[in-house]
Amino acid sequence: MEMKFRTFIYCLVLGAVVLSSCSKPDGPVPGDGKMTFSVTEVDGMNPTRAMIEDIATLQTACTPSSLTPFTLQESIGIWADFDYMGSTTKNLLSNVELAYYDKEAGNAEGWNYNYGTDEEYWQLGGVYRFRGYYPQQYLRNNDMIMSTSSATTFVVDYNTLTTQEDLMVSYQEVDTKTWPDLSKPISFQMHHALAAMQFRIQFKYSETDKYFDEDALTACWMTNTTNDGLGCVGLFGYGALDEGGNYDAEKMVWKSSFSPFKDETFYKWEYTGGTDGGLKFWNEDIAGVDNAPNQEVHQAVAYSVAPTGSGSLYSGNSGWIFVMPQKSEGDVQFCFTTKKGGADNIYHVTIPLVTGTDANGPNPTGREWIPGYRYTYTISITKTNLDVMISIAPWNKYDSSFDIPI
Numbered sequence: 001m002e003m004k005f006r007t008f009i010y011c012l013v014l015g016a017v018v019l020s021s022c023s024k025p026d027g028p029v030p031g032d033g034k035m036t037f038s039v040t041e042v043d044g045m046n047p048t049r050a051m052i053e054d055i056a057t058l059q060t061a062c063t064p065s066s067l068t069p070f071t072l073q074e075s076i077g078i079w080a081d082f083d084y085m086g087s088t089t090k091n092l093l094s095n096v097e098l099a100y101y102d103k104e105a106g107n108a109e110g111w112n113y114n115y116g117t118d119e120e121y122w123q124l125g126g127v128y129r130f131r132g133y134y135p136q137q138y139l140r141n142n143d144m145i146m147s148t149s150s151a152t153t154f155v156v157d158y159n160t161l162t163t164q165e166d167l168m169v170s171y172q173e174v175d176t177k178t179w180p181d182l183s184k185p186i187s188f189q190m191h192h193a194l195a196a197m198q199f200r201i202q203f204k205y206s207e208t209d210k211y212f213d214e215d216a217l218t219a220c221w222m223t224n225t226t227n228d229g230l231g232c233v234g235l236f237g238y239g240a241l242d243e244g245g246n247y248d249a250e251k252m253v254w255k256s257s258f259s260p261f262k263d264e265t266f267y268k269w270e271y272t273g274g275t276d277g278g279l280k281f282w283n284e285d286i287a288g289v290d291n292a293p294n295q296e297v298h299q300a301v302a303y304s305v306a307p308t309g310s311g312s313l314y315s316g317n318s319g320w321i322f323v324m325p326q327k328s329e330g331d332v333q334f335c336f337t338t339k340k341g342g343a344d345n346i347y348h349v350t351i352p353l354v355t356g357t358d359a360n361g362p363n364p365t366g367r368e369w370i371p372g373y374r375y376t377y378t379i380s381i382t383k384t385n386l387d388v389m390i391s392i393a394p395w396n397k398y399d400s401s402f403d404i405p406i
Contacts (some may be wrong), residue, residue: 138162277339
């Protein structure tokens with residue numbers, strides 16, 4: 001496994017080795033303007049503990065809890081390299097902390113770095129390469145960032161079993177010879193690097209088959225039906241070689257290193273106390289709305305409340321579970337128990353082989369979970385069986401999902 005990791009990292013950074021050297025260039029013209037940054041767009045998501053919806057949510061997450069002493073909650077990490085006349089000054093900025101606060105003579109928009117010291121100044125005549133990521137504090141404090149990370153390639157060892165944080169990345173390239181206005185902040189657009197799943201439990205309801213009942217979700221988890229099922233731990237690289245061996249500064253690559261063994265329980269949530277048994281779900285007959293099942297069907301969203309047993313790590317994001325982007329093999333199950341059924345009556349639902357996306361985006365026959373998309377699985381309990389329906393959507397287009405009948 002260690003050899004696979006080394007090979008993976010080597011492939012990520014090979015392009016950088018070929019493209020640049022580490023000698024300090026002579027000759028760039030010093031500029032008189034400060035280098036500042038801004039975040040102008042975030043691929044959106046519902047505002048939850050870890051998921052970032054928009055600029056305002058990110059600003060809140062990156063606002064220091066104190067300026068005296070300076071104490072960060074979260075931040076965006078930035079690397080910068082400078083290319084001039086075929087030579088590269090590496091780590092001109094080396095994982096500096098970009099946060100949201102007021103700084104004297106700093107960026108008036110609120111995004112500032114180098115707290116207590118001066119900003120960098122532009123050098124003219126060359127090209128800057130900037131790479132940013134979030135959440136800097138969490139990843140750095142937990143030693144998840146690989147030492148090879150730089151403005152060329154960002155590499156993280158990510159474990160979704162122990163980490164349910166929204167991983168976002170961005171890249172920007174600035175040619176000082178053609179950039180329109182270096183006095184303005186350089187903008188970052190943050191992109192989600194993970195996929196997300198949500199599971200909704202309900203009773204089957206249709207005009208021809210009305211199923212009225214009430215129950216509550218008491219536990220849920222996932223299992224693999226093979227030893228090579230859903231990967232939960234792996235390396236993420238941002239900035240890598242493409243299929244043709246050419247360096248692509250914005251290419252995302254995930255390399256799985258661990259999948260839970262067959263029938264092993266993971267992502268487990270359990271509600272062991274209380275009178276409602278956890279999350280209620282029921283159908284009701286409302287006079288005058290017989291043609292609107294969506295008003296009469298009440299779902300339970302798994303992982304959406306804090307457990308009284310295990311699984312608090314997975315319950316902070318309104319039911320969304322972060323997962324590594326990867327190919328679907330049809331060998332993953334979502335399992336759950338209910339209050340009426342009891343702990344011994346376990347429902348096993350195979351997650352459909354078709355995901356509705358491939359490497360290029362939405363595809364009705366696609367079989368990949370990809371970065372920046374979320375997948376909602378609606379599980380309907382019938383009198384004799386279980387039905388599963390999947391809907392997908394980009395994280396910033398909640399209303400654009402479409403259904404794939406299984």
